[in-house]
Each structure stands twice: as structure tokens, then as C-alpha cells.
Amino acid sequence: MLNKVIQLYEEELAVLEKSTKVSEEQILRVLTQRDRVHKFLRDTSDISEHILIKLFFLDTRLKKQANKINQQIQLADWRASLEVPTTFWWWFLQDENHRLDQFDWLWNALTIASLTASVSLVVDISTRFLSGGTSLISSFAIISQSVLTLLTAGGVLTQAGRIGVEKLLLSVGIKTDLWQETKLGISALLLFSLIIFKVSLPKIAEKYNQQALIDYETQNWDNAISNYQKSINLDADNAKAHRQLGLIYEQLQDLDKAQSEYRLAAQGNLLIAYSDLARLYLLQNKPAEAVSLLYVVQTQAKADQKLTVEDNFLLYNLHKNLGWARFQQQRYAEAQEELEKAIAFHKKLPSVNNYKKNGAAYCLLAQVFENLKNLEKANIQWELCIANGNNRLPEVDGWKAIARQRLKLGAR
Known part of the structure; x- marks a missing residue:
């Protein structure tokens, strides 16, 4: 009977060996047939050497099929379901070691x-x-x-x-x-x-920047601040977002926060932020500190003929603030020179988007001419101050009020 069981084991094994794509049923038949061989071996006391050698040979062939079997099924799952003893080695076939x-x-x-x-x-x-x-x-x-x-x-x-x-x-x-x-x-x-x-987070941050800019233009301050902060969270080096936050805090008259944001933008080497910081110092009548910041802009700003809108905007603010600083220092000739340069760049600026003309240079130049006792030229600049002045800047709003007073007095 043992011979018959071993013969069936050999036949099932041969089917498994010849199959290029084995099924779970084929694998199960081989393993369960090996179970029967084990049972007869245990129950049979006198087994010939011939039968044992044949069994050794068949078991060696079965071990060589480990890779094929393990690629098809999970023996661990089958062992768990059947509670297979650890002595049944054919249920624990391991793949042949690969060189990798x-x-x-x-x-x-x-x-x-x-x-x-x-x-x-x-x-x-x-x-x-x-x-x-x-x-x-x-x-x-x-x-x-x-x-x-x-x-x-x-x-x-x-x-x-x-x-x-x-x-x-x-x-x-x-x-x-x-x-x-x-x-x-x-x-x-x-x-x-x-x-x-x-x-790609900076690109996502830029989406928040774009939405925040729309909110800024419509004076939706809360949403603008929220979107700029989201942008900064995604891109900590987002100097433009810091600068725009500074502008918003200025509108809200929180100058400490505005200055802090401008500093962060300046640390990101955004040159316009240096100019923004200088303007805050000028509002505090600190021209020396402003000039120190503007020197950084002056040494790095472009000065060729191929200037972008951003370049013109930067150079306008540079010369306007330098002129303002020299005016506060009562260096009127230098102030006039810088402000006239600023006005030349101001004329190149569009009146849309982020580059609205603020007219500050005209207002400052009017004050310079007044101190130079040239009232005729001063009145011309006061008129241009009123025509171009942007009330969003508090200093420009104040200067326009002075301009109206000057022109009203001059008309009498």
C-alpha cells in the first residue's frame, strides 16, 4: 500500500513540475498526498531501502518547487487553517536562496x-x-x-x-x-x-498669494492676512507675502507689525522691502536710518535700459525716499535731483494692479521748491500732487491737504 501512496505522490508532483502556472488545487493535492505518505510511513514498521531512497528523491524534487508554490499561495495561511504540526516540513517550504x-x-x-x-x-x-x-x-x-x-x-x-x-x-x-x-x-x-x-509647496503658496492680492486690492483685510499667512506657512522664504502683509498692517495702522514683516521680507533679499522700511523711518523723521537702508537698494538695483515694471517701481521708490530723506536733512539741491529722477520713473508706471501711482514724489518736490523760495514751480508740483496723489498712503493724503491749502492761498 505504501508503494501505491508514494506512486500517487510522484504523479501529483510530476503534474506540478510540468505546469507553468500551477493552481491552488494542484499544490494542495501534492501536499495532502505527502501527508498520506507520512501517515503510512508512521504506521508501517518494515520499509525497504528502495522505497526510502525513492521517497528521498521525490522530497528533493518537491523542495525544488518551493519558489513556484510560494509565488502562488501563502503556506502560512494554509498552515494556520489546518493547524499543521511543525514536523510536517513540506508545509513549510522555503524558497531557494537567491543570490540577491x-x-x-x-x-x-x-x-x-x-x-x-x-x-x-x-x-x-x-x-x-x-x-x-x-x-x-x-x-x-x-x-x-x-x-x-x-x-x-x-x-x-x-x-x-x-x-x-x-x-x-x-x-x-x-x-x-x-x-x-x-x-x-x-x-x-x-x-x-x-x-x-x-x-511644489512654493507653487501652492503662490496660489494663496494671488488670492490674497485680490483681497488686498478690494480691502478685504482679514482674508488677505489669512491667505498670506497660509502662503508663508507653506513657503517660509516667501518674501513677497511678508512684504504684502507689511502693507496691510500699515493700512491697519499697526506699524510695529508692518516693520516686522518688512524686515522678514528684506531678509529674503526683496529690495522693495528695504525701501518700505526706509519709508517707515522717514515717517518717524529718521532720515539717517532710512538712507542706510536705501544704500542697500542703490547698490543692487538695476540701472540699465531694459527695466521691467518691477524695476521701475523699485527705482521710483528708491529715488523718492532718498529725496524725502535729503529733504528732511535740509539738503534741498540733492532732494530735488533725487525727486526729479523719481518722477521720471513714476511716469513709466502703469496705474493698475500692484503699481498704482501714489504721486508722493510730486508732493515732496513741491515742498522742496517752497524751501528754495521758488513758489511758481512749487505750485505746479502741488497741482501734480493733487492729480496723482493716492490717498491710501497717509502721508500723501496729508500732503494733498496742504496742496489744496497752498493753491487756494495762491489763487487769492
Whole structure:
């Protein structure tokens, strides 16, 4: 009877060996037939050497099928369902060692390192989004990145996750000796996607900048501040957002916060922020401090013929503030020279978007001419001050009031 059982074992094994794509039923028939062989071996006392040698040979052939079997099914699940004893070695078939398996420890270490880095990035990105308040964009970013990271980490680090991932790898035909490398690839891909996402945060921040600018132009201060702060949370080096926040705080007459934001913008090497800071010093009648800041702008600003709107705006403010500083220092000839340069750049500026003409240079030049006792030229500049002056700047609003008084007195 033992001969018959071994013969059936050999036949099932031969079917398994010849099959290019084995089924679970084929595997189960081989293993259960080996169970029967074991049962007859245990119950039979006198077994010939010939039968034993044949069995040894068949078992060697079965062990060579370990890779094929493990690629198709999870023996661990079957063992758990059947409560297979550990002595039944054929239920514990291990894949033959592949030459790459000696590096599995390295792949596992790199996988854990990649997942650790991914978790750190998710925490950092989530903190940046949440610190500025939640929105549809921030909620989607946090949830999507967190779910991907948790799924990847669970698939690699937890037993249930590993079983699920390995089943998936089997279903797509990935060999078991490449599983560790594949898991590393998945974790590395996740890490790469998170790095790309973090690198793109400044672009997302720019979207908030654009919305904040619309809010600023419509004087929706609360929304503008909120959007600029979100932008800064996503891009800490966002000098433009800091500068715009400074402008808003100026409108709200919170000059301490405005100065703080201008300083942060200046640290980002935004030259216009130096000019904004200088203007605050001039409002406090501190021309020496203003000139020190304006010197930074003067040494770095463009002076060629190919100037952009931003360049013209910067140079206008540079010369206007230098003229203002020289006026406060009673250096009227120098003030006149700087203010006339400012007016030349002022004429090149559009009257839309971020570059509204404020007319401050005309108002200042009028005051310079008054101190030079040239009232005719002063009145001309006072008229231009009224025509071009932007009341959004408090000093310009005050100067326009003076202009109306001067021109009214001159008409008498």
C-alpha cells in the first residue's frame, strides 16, 4: 500500500513540475498526498531501502518547487487553517536562496528608513497646511498623503499588511526573491512623491498669494492676512507675502507689525522691502536710518535700459525716499535731483494692479521748491500732487491737504 501512496505522490508532483502556472488545487493535492505518505510511513514498521531512497528523491524534487508554490499561495495561511504540526516540513517550504537574498537585510533597512522619512515629511507638510487653517486644498493634501503613507507603512511593517502586499505581489507575478526589493521600491516611490510635493509647496503658496492680492486690492483685510499667512506657512522664504502683509498692517495702522514683516521680507533679499522700511523711518523723521537702508537698494538695483515694471517701481521708490530723506536733512539741491529722477520713473508706471501711482514724489518736490523760495514751480508740483496723489498712503493724503491749502492761498 505504501508503494501505491508514494506512486500517487510522484504523479501529483510530476503534474506540478510540468505546469507553468500551477493552481491552488494542484499544490494542495501534492501536499495532502505527502501527508498520506507520512501517515503510512508512521504506521508501517518494515520499509525497504528502495522505497526510502525513492521517497528521498521525490522530497528533493518537491523542495525544488518551493519558489513556484510560494509565488502562488501563502503556506502560512494554509498552515494556520489546518493547524499543521511543525514536523510536517513540506508545509513549510522555503524558497531557494537567491543570490540577491543576501542583501535582504539592507533592503529592509532602507525600506524602514524611507518610511521613517516619509512619515516625517507627512508630519511637516500637514503642520504647514494646518497651521494656516483648513481649506479644501489643505484637507485634500493632508488626507491623500497621510493615507498613502499609512497604507505603505502598514503593508511593510505589520503582519496583516505584509500578507496583503505579498498576495498582491503574487497576483501580479513578482517572484518571491524580489519581494524585499519591490517593497523598497514602493516605499522609495512614496518618499519621492512626498519630496516632489514638498518642493511644489512654493507653487501652492503662490496660489494663496494671488488670492490674497485680490483681497488686498478690494480691502478685504482679514482674508488677505489669512491667505498670506497660509502662503508663508507653506513657503517660509516667501518674501513677497511678508512684504504684502507689511502693507496691510500699515493700512491697519499697526506699524510695529508692518516693520516686522518688512524686515522678514528684506531678509529674503526683496529690495522693495528695504525701501518700505526706509519709508517707515522717514515717517518717524529718521532720515539717517532710512538712507542706510536705501544704500542697500542703490547698490543692487538695476540701472540699465531694459527695466521691467518691477524695476521701475523699485527705482521710483528708491529715488523718492532718498529725496524725502535729503529733504528732511535740509539738503534741498540733492532732494530735488533725487525727486526729479523719481518722477521720471513714476511716469513709466502703469496705474493698475500692484503699481498704482501714489504721486508722493510730486508732493515732496513741491515742498522742496517752497524751501528754495521758488513758489511758481512749487505750485505746479502741488497741482501734480493733487492729480496723482493716492490717498491710501497717509502721508500723501496729508500732503494733498496742504496742496489744496497752498493753491487756494495762491489763487487769492
